[in-house]
Amino acid sequence: MNFELSDDQNMAVENWRRFLEREIKPITDQHRDKPFPKDVLKGLLRATCEYGVGNGWVPEEGGGLGLDFVTSGLLYEELARVSADLAGAAFVNEGAAVKVFNAGSPELRERYLEATLAGELIGCSAISEPNAGSHVRGMRTKAVREGDTYRLNGEKLWISNSSAADYTVAVALTGEQEFTMFLVDRDEHGFETREVEKLGLNSWSMGQVIFNDVVVPAKNILGKVGGGLRETMKGFERSRCFISLVALGLGRASLDASIDYAQQRQAFGKPIGAHQLVQQLIAEMAIELEASRLMVFRALSLLDLGAGSNVEAAMAKAFTTEAVQRITSKAIQVHGAFGVTSEFPVERHFRSARMLTIPDGTTQINNLIIGRKLLGLDAFA
Ligand SMILES: Cc1cc2nc3c(=O)[nH]c(=O)nc-3n(C[C@H](O)[C@H](O)[C@H](O)COP(=O)(O)OP(=O)(O)OC[C@H]3O[C@@H](n4cnc5c(N)ncnc54)[C@H](O)[C@@H]3O)c2cc1C
Numbered sequence: 001m002n003f004e005l006s007d008d009q010n011m012a013v014e015n016w017r018r019f020l021e022r023e024i025k026p027i028t029d030q031h032r033d034k035p036f037p038k039d040v041l042k043g044l045l046r047a048t049c050e051y052g053v054g055n056g057w058v059p060e061e062g063g064g065l066g067l068d069f070v071t072s073g074l075l076y077e078e079l080a081r082v083s084a085d086l087a088g089a090a091f092v093n094e095g096a097a098v099k100v101f102n103a104g105s106p107e108l109r110e111r112y113l114e115a116t117l118a119g120e121l122i123g124c125s126a127i128s129e130p131n132a133g134s135h136v137r138g139m140r141t142k143a144v145r146e147g148d149t150y151r152l153n154g155e156k157l158w159i160s161n162s163s164a165a166d167y168t169v170a171v172a173l174t175g176e177q178e179f180t181m182f183l184v185d186r187d188e189h190g191f192e193t194r195e196v197e198k199l200g201l202n203s204w205s206m207g208q209v210i211f212n213d214v215v216v217p218a219k220n221i222l223g224k225v226g227g228g229l230r231e232t233m234k235g236f237e238r239s240r241c242f243i244s245l246v247a248l249g250l251g252r253a254s255l256d257a258s259i260d261y262a263q264q265r266q267a268f269g270k271p272i273g274a275h276q277l278v279q280q281l282i283a284e285m286a287i288e289l290e291a292s293r294l295m296v297f298r299a300l301s302l303l304d305l306g307a308g309s310n311v312e313a314a315m316a317k318a319f320t321t322e323a324v325q326r327i328t329s330k331a332i333q334v335h336g337a338f339g340v341t342s343e344f345p346v347e348r349h350f351r352s353a354r355m356l357t358i359p360d361g362t363t364q365i366n367n368l369i370i371g372r373k374l375l376g377l378d379a380f381a
Pocket residue numbers: 092124125126127128129130131132133134135157158159160161201206355356358359360361362363364365368379380
């Protein structure tokens with residue numbers, strides 16, 4: 001196994017890191033408590049796609065940069081260290097583009113793909129509903145055929161990028177347990193959105209997507225009628241790795257902040273970092289972060305090899321998102337009372353980290369995926 005990065009990867013990460021500090025951080029720092037305004041988000045996405053973030057996972061033939069998963073993962077990790085919220089928004093946008101690339105007609109590709117990859121259009125993926133999260137098949141949103149169109153009615157919930165989205169890639173029931181994926185345009189077909197207030201990741205929009213008699217042409221189906229869940233499942237290995245990369249970014253930001261603080265803050269006549277128990281906190285954070293990194297990049301490298309990484313991605317997601325709870329909590333401990341105030345970033349990282357054990361398979365669901373593989377017994381049924 002080779003754990004060294006290539007010169008190209010090192011250079012890409014270095015340039016990207018400098019760019020993030022110089023151009024992106026000053027903007028994301030101004031928008032911490034509310035969703036990025038749409039024009040600000042588009043400006044940020046236009047900037048990140050120059051470096052292959054937001055368009056890296058789509059092959060060149062589709063207008064993306066076609067980066068390998070490891071390189072792309074390195075870039076997303078750096079972005080998440082600076083702004084987990086922007087990393088989330090970019091990834092969800094890229095995820096919508098990947099679905100259009102994989103399953104869209106030439107007409108849909110022409111209209112949506114390039115513009116999404118360039119940050120000119122924003123997409124989201126709407127699957128979850130108030131009564132159907134882990135149990136995706138429990139969804140109730142219906143699409144009823146009427147000639148060459150479908151009429152959509154229903155409510156999606158917890159949809160990332162929803163407030164800013166120009167279009168949504170939504171899965172709806174077109175028959176008994178028949179799930180079909182549609183591309184629905186906000187202006188042309190008219191879905192509504194409502195933002196939900198949440199614990200963390202507050203500049204990354206999330207909320208309801210409401211279909212109230214929304215009429216969509218049949219040509220806006222992505223893939224086949226009845227193929228909507230299969231298309232959705234295809235993206236899970238990647239998205240589980242991605243959420244793990246956000247956990248890595250938040251973990252690194254928390255560790256960096258804690259090291260700085262422990263070197264500066266004095267207690268009992270010396271920097272707190274010189275006290276053994278504070279060093280233990282720092283060491284434990286670093287160990288969990290390192291283990292997290294190895295797991296995520298192992299899963300990503302399997303994706304690069306074209307091998308399945310279903311279990312490895314589930315392990316990475318389950319481990320890193322739980323580990324980052326402990327890492328960000330220890331970062332607060334290192335900062336003492338300052339750690340629980342908005343004066344220091346670790347309070348925000350802690351709240352953001354808490355969001356991550358839920359999307360793209362909760363910890364429990366990922367454990368069931370791992371258990372199913374190890375035991376050959378399906379606990380979902
Ligand atoms: C930050 C964030 C971003 C999101 N983005 C999107 C998005 O862009 N698009 C989208 O469609 N959805 C999105 N979601 C929704 C997400 O996919 C769901 O929240 C998730 O699937 C869990 O569903 P739920 O919230 O309904 O919880 P439930 O499924 O109701 O689960 C509640 C609890 O029960 C446990 N549980 C459920 N079933 C089992 C079981 N069989 N065995 C053991 N335990 C079980 C769960 O692990 C959890 O602890 C997002 C959520 C978050 C937090």
